[in-house]
Amino acid sequence: MTASLEFSTYLFHYAPIVVFIAIAAAFGVGTLVLSYVVHPRIFSSEKLSAYECGSEPISDARMPFPVRYYIIAMLFVIFDVELVFLYPWAVAFDKIGLFGLIEMIIFIALFVAGYAYAWRKGALEWD
């Protein structure tokens, strides 16, 4: 009984979002289809080539790119997970009292330690 009640509350809260996703997708696809029907189609190989200041594109665009982007992405994953831990703590803050406060200050200190390490190692530099 309680399980089905829980399920129906979930449904009540999340069903609108599913409907919204469907409507937004239908809007996007529908507009594209309508536009596909009316827009002109005049092909030429110059028009279909990638833009590169008007000259012939030199080599493929999928070239190696700086590893910086990868490091930033890894740092983001680490710090974002830590950020997600802050949310439930903040919401439950009035119930967990001094224990929660001290524990989270320790947690933030660990966060800062990792952050300072990344800074020292130069992961945050962009040359």
Add this chain to the structure above:
Amino acid sequence: MEAIGQLVVILGTIGVVMVTVLLHVAYLTYLERKVLGWMQDRMGPMEVGYHGLLQPLADGLKLFMKEDIIPSGANKIIFSLAPILSLIPALIGFAVVPWGDGQLTIPLPWIGDVTFRPFVTDLNIGILYVLALSSVGAYGVLLGGWASNSKYSLLGGLRSAAQVISYELALGMSLVGVLLMAGSLSLVKIAQAQAGGFWHWYAFALPFPQIVALVLYGIAAVAETNRLPFDLPEAESELVAGFFTEYSGMRFAFFFLAEYANMILVSCIATIVFLGGWHAPFPFLDFVPGIIWFLLKVYVFLFGFFWIRATLPRLRYDQLMTFGWKVMIPLVLANIVITSIAQYFWMN
């Protein structure tokens, strides 16, 4: 019967939200051109309709009729899907945004009374939902940039993704101070907790006014939506148009639409979280409907976007990343620690 009534409510509110957001996006482009024009002592759009009022419609129609080019080297499926992948998160983010209080009951034939409320759904994880969607939006940009198989697009997409994830941290952390004080992630509850005058708004409320967090949120929001001075992903002078260089017609319009819808969304979140949502600044002004206050505050933020764009030059990319990681994050962390300590002593 019950289910049909609920479906009517869901479809009705979603329809209202979609139409409102799309209309506001259309006229936001007009407003932006007008405001920029006035700031540069020009007139802005004047030709189409009275003072150019029909300009957004003309622009939309033009993009609708334009040829939709898929470059020969592009990955066709991803290239086609990326604009929609960018558009959907920008639109459905509005599902949790409440724009007023109270409810409206309308008796319908055959179905019975249906009760409309001023939001699509009240998720108890509202803020997390919005943040999650803003991360998903980065996929559309990154995939669109990669799939174009153009150097400008790839660089723009990479820059945009790196920028969005860097500022996402600051954006998420700047909200933690308010969560500490509100004790909820639901945008409806956060807004309701700020009733009764501007001194109850979290930007100014005791124990620790979140005005610093509001400023940091504003900076992060500008970076998050790729607006000037943080519009490096689409820096015209170096990257032509960044990740949507190869896009044309309706797909280009979708990226544009997503950017403006995201601007409105971050402004709505700022209004609800920091500036009391639909509440009047003074209790004696309560007779003015909440939706007017809400729109007024949202448009203050949107005007801020335009103002910043007209005033500040573009940053360099290394300055942008350094600022995000070395200035914003320490400040938001300090805000969290100070707010939690202040809140602890306030409660006892």
